[in-house]
Amino acid sequence: MGDSLIFGINFLSGLFIILIGLGVLAVIYMYITDIRQHKHAIRHNYPVIGRFRYLFEKQGEFFRQYFFAMDREEMPFNRAERSWVYKAAKNVDRTLAFGSTRSLDPTGTIMFMNCAFPTLEEDAVAPAPITIGEECRTPYTTSSIFNISGMSYGAISKPAVRALSRGAKLAGCWMNTGEGGLSPYHLEGQADIVFQIGTAKYGVRDEHGKLSKEKLIEIANHPEVKMFEIKISQGAKPGKGGMLPGRKVTKEIAEIRGIKEGEDSISPNGHIDIRSVGDLLDMIDFIRETTGKPVGFKTVIGSLKWFDDLLDEINSRGHQSAPDFITIDSADGGTGAAPQPLMDYVGLPLKESLPLVVSRLEKHGLKPRIKVIASGKLITPSKVAWAIALGADFVVSARGHMFALGCIQALQCNKDTCPTGITTHNKRLQQGLDVEDKTLRVANYNKYIHYGIGLIAHSCGVSNARHLDKKHIRIVTENGLSVALEKLYEHHQ
Numbered sequence: 001m002g003d004s005l006i007f008g009i010n011f012l013s014g015l016f017i018i019l020i021g022l023g024v025l026a027v028i029y030m031y032i033t034d035i036r037q038h039k040h041a042i043r044h045n046y047p048v049i050g051r052f053r054y055l056f057e058k059q060g061e062f063f064r065q066y067f068f069a070m071d072r073e074e075m076p077f078n079r080a081e082r083s084w085v086y087k088a089a090k091n092v093d094r095t096l097a098f099g100s101t102r103s104l105d106p107t108g109t110i111m112f113m114n115c116a117f118p119t120l121e122e123d124a125v126a127p128a129p130i131t132i133g134e135e136c137r138t139p140y141t142t143s144s145i146f147n148i149s150g151m152s153y154g155a156i157s158k159p160a161v162r163a164l165s166r167g168a169k170l171a172g173c174w175m176n177t178g179e180g181g182l183s184p185y186h187l188e189g190q191a192d193i194v195f196q197i198g199t200a201k202y203g204v205r206d207e208h209g210k211l212s213k214e215k216l217i218e219i220a221n222h223p224e225v226k227m228f229e230i231k232i233s234q235g236a237k238p239g240k241g242g243m244l245p246g247r248k249v250t251k252e253i254a255e256i257r258g259i260k261e262g263e264d265s266i267s268p269n270g271h272i273d274i275r276s277v278g279d280l281l282d283m284i285d286f287i288r289e290t291t292g293k294p295v296g297f298k299t300v301i302g303s304l305k306w307f308d309d310l311l312d313e314i315n316s317r318g319h320q321s322a323p324d325f326i327t328i329d330s331a332d333g334g335t336g337a338a339p340q341p342l343m344d345y346v347g348l349p350l351k352e353s354l355p356l357v358v359s360r361l362e363k364h365g366l367k368p369r370i371k372v373i374a375s376g377k378l379i380t381p382s383k384v385a386w387a388i389a390l391g392a393d394f395v396v397s398a399r400g401h402m403f404a405l406g407c408i409q410a411l412q413c414n415k416d417t418c419p420t421g422i423t424t425h426n427k428r429l430q431q432g433l434d435v436e437d438k439t440l441r442v443a444n445y446n447k448y449i450h451y452g453i454g455l456i457a458h459s460c461g462v463s464n465a466r467h468l469d470k471k472h473i474r475i476v477t478e479n480g481l482s483v484a485l486e487k488l489y490e491h492h493q
Contacts, residue, residue, distance in 0.1 A: 076377065082403055084380055088448035089404040089441035108351070109476040110386055115461025124458055127466045130393055132227065132371050133294025133324035140226040140294050142192065144173040145465060146384055146449045148442075149375050149396035150196045150231070150298075152180025154244050154253040154265065155413070159433040160405055160422045165189030166435070167404075167442025176396065177203075179231055179267065180244070181256040182219055189439075193224045196298070197287070198231045200267035202257040211273065211283075213290055220291035228287050229327060230280075232271070232299040233347075247416050250425055277310040284323050296325030298375075301353035304360075311364045319369050327396065328353055330376020350376040350387070358391030367391070379403065381452025388453065389468040389485070404445035405438050 027048055034047035043050040080101060087094045104111065129143040148168055153161050161183060168175040168191035175191050177183075179198025186193055197204060197211070204219060206212040219225055244253075244265035254261040274280050280297065288295045301307065314322045331347030348356075354374055361367040374392035378384050379400030387395050399407070406420045418424040421433035453465040460472045474482035 077379065077399065077403075077409060081380055082409065085400055085403040085445060089445040091440075091444045091448075094448065104476065107476055107478050109482075110382070111474050111476070111482060112382070112385070112456055112460055113472050113474060114459045118461055119458040119463055123463060124454065125463045127464045130371065132296075133288075135320060136288060136294050136324065137292030138226075140192070142172075142174065144171070144446075144450075145388065145394060145453065146446055147173040147394060147396045148175040148401050149398035150176035150178035150194075150229075151398050151402075152178030152202075152244070153183040153185060153256065154180045154248055154250075156402075156423050157418075157421055157425055157430050157433070158183075158185055159430050159435050159438075160402075161185040162188055163405060163433070163435045163438035164401060164442055165191050166439040167401075167446070168192070170439060170443035171446035173446050174226065176229065180253070181258075182222070182225070183252075183256050187222060187224055190224055192226045193222070194227045194229050195219055195225050196229045196231050198267050199269065199271050200257075200265075202259075202265075202267075205258050211286075216287060216290045220293055225293070227294040227296070227325070228291060229325075230271070230274075230283060230287070230295070230297040232274070232280075232297050233329070245414060245416065248425055253425075277306060277313045280310065281313060281317065281321050281323075285321060288324075294324035296323040296327065296371075296373075298327035298329060300329045300331055300347040301357060302347050304356065307357070307360065311360060311366065314366065315364060319366065322366060322369050325371040325373055325393075326357065327373040327375055328357055328392075350374060350378075354387060354390050354392060362391075381449055381456060384449055385453040385456045385465060385468055386473065388465055389470060389473055391469075400449075401442055401445065404441045406433065406441075 030051065031047045034043040034050065037044060084094060103109070127143060127145060129141050131139050131141040133139045148164055151160075151164070155178060156164075162185045164175055165186055166189035169189040173192070174194055175186065175189075176194040177186055177196050179196050179200070179202055181203025182193070182195055195203070201209060201211050204212055204215040206215070216228075220228075246262050246264045249257075249259065249262055249265050251261045257265060259265055271279075271283070274283055284295045284297070328350065330350035330353070347353075354372075358367065358372060361370055361372070371393040372391060373394045373396055374387040374390075375396045375398075377399070378387055378395050379397050384395045402422055403409075405422050407422055408420060410419055412418045413423040416424045416426060418429060419432075421430040424430065450465075453468075457463070457465040457468055460468060462468060462472075470485040473485040475485055476482050
């Protein structure tokens with residue numbers, strides 16, 4: 001017994017000495033490496049110790065998110081917003097106690113005006129279905145107000161696409177493919193699909209990278225594909241095409257897109273065959289005639305001259321030449337990878353661009369003809385209801401549905417290291433994303449968005465969310481007092 005104890009002590013002591021020795025050798029190695037390199041000044045000037053700078057920098061993201069940030073402080077989405085989405089997706093209690101953490105003082109704060117005599121449950125009605133592209137051979141009719149915005153297979157993983165597709169079917173909403181083409185996983189759930197045509201024409205390009213009529217017909221022959229959306233630009237990177245790092249371009253993704261495996265997938269800044277408003281209308285007409293289905297375009301609004309020119313051209317050609325819908329993306333929209341100067345400084349936010357577009361469509365008598373889809377950080381019922389009140393016919397969200405899938409806002413989308421398996425093609429990391437479970441969460445989230453906008457509508461005294469308009473909203477101005485939204489935007493426009 002004594003010999004065994006002595007042996008154990010000697011063994012542990014020896015192991016401890018070895019570990020200490022290895023640690024000393026590691027420190028010596030790092031010291032020599034740091035002092036001899038000149039790429040990182042901090043590491044050269046402060047060998048070994050300087051390495052902690054990078055550790056603390058990375059850990060700072062974690063500590064800010066979970067320990068130091070208040071409920072409403074974080075960007076791009078704060079803890080209160082994410083928490084509501086998580087609760088809705090999990091179908092658990094979404095009520096709060098004691099009081100709201102949302103300040104009503106800052107300029108721009110939105111407030112809905114409740115009615116003294118709210119709509120009773122027996123007087124509430126479901127939102128009426130809306131038809132997009134009534135003059136098309138195959139128009140699209142849907143009752144869903146809130147839908148899934150474009151996320152390419154490639155930017156997000158196979159299990160994420162599968163869960164979104166199945167969840168969309170369960171919820172009765174549509175799903176946008178993003179610019180990466182149509183995959184089997186989009187079709188798997190048999191949900192309604194909006195096929196997005198990006199600047200690189202992925203999925204509908206010929207061997208020269210130009211739009212292929214034959215492939216358009218092939219895509220349109222899928223009964224799940226209900227509409228086509230031409231992506232002019234998106235909010236996170238207006239004036240810059242899609243960017244998918246080569247490490248995320250697998251063999252399957254390369255085949256779907258029609259590109260080479262392992263190489264960066266960088267789309268052109270713009271469509272080479274759309275250089276004017278006339279070209280845009282010609283392209284819309286070509287796709288609509290070829291597919292028989294509604295066609296629109298997605299853009300982030302900046303300069304309005306081209307949009308005014310577009311409306312003038314539509315009036316000149318006739319209202320039948322108009323796009324069937326316009327998706328307006330906000331300058332604070334999201335994406336998997338984008339240059340920071342574009343993400344931070346270019347384009348108009350939705351709170352300004354949406355009313356500008358709607359008012360112009362109304363002025364030209366085109367609002368009934370062209371449906372408006374709003375996109376950009378609209379992930380809670382209040383923000384969806386706000387967009388509908390401003391004149392949007394539909395709202396789409398990508399990041400809201402990513403939160404429903406379990407996204408923790410780790411900001412790793414462009415690195416193929418997403419810890420939740422949503423934006424990575426690492427098989428090990430994807431194992432944490434259970435398709436069956438996330439399907440239900442996507443459907444629950446969509447369900448409670450619609451339920452929530454109904455609550456707001458009934459509080460305002462109307463029978464359903466589609467009856468909300470600008471008179472139901474006031475906005476806090478610089479003097480700290482609120483003003484009716486109608487008056488504010490009348491002055492702005």
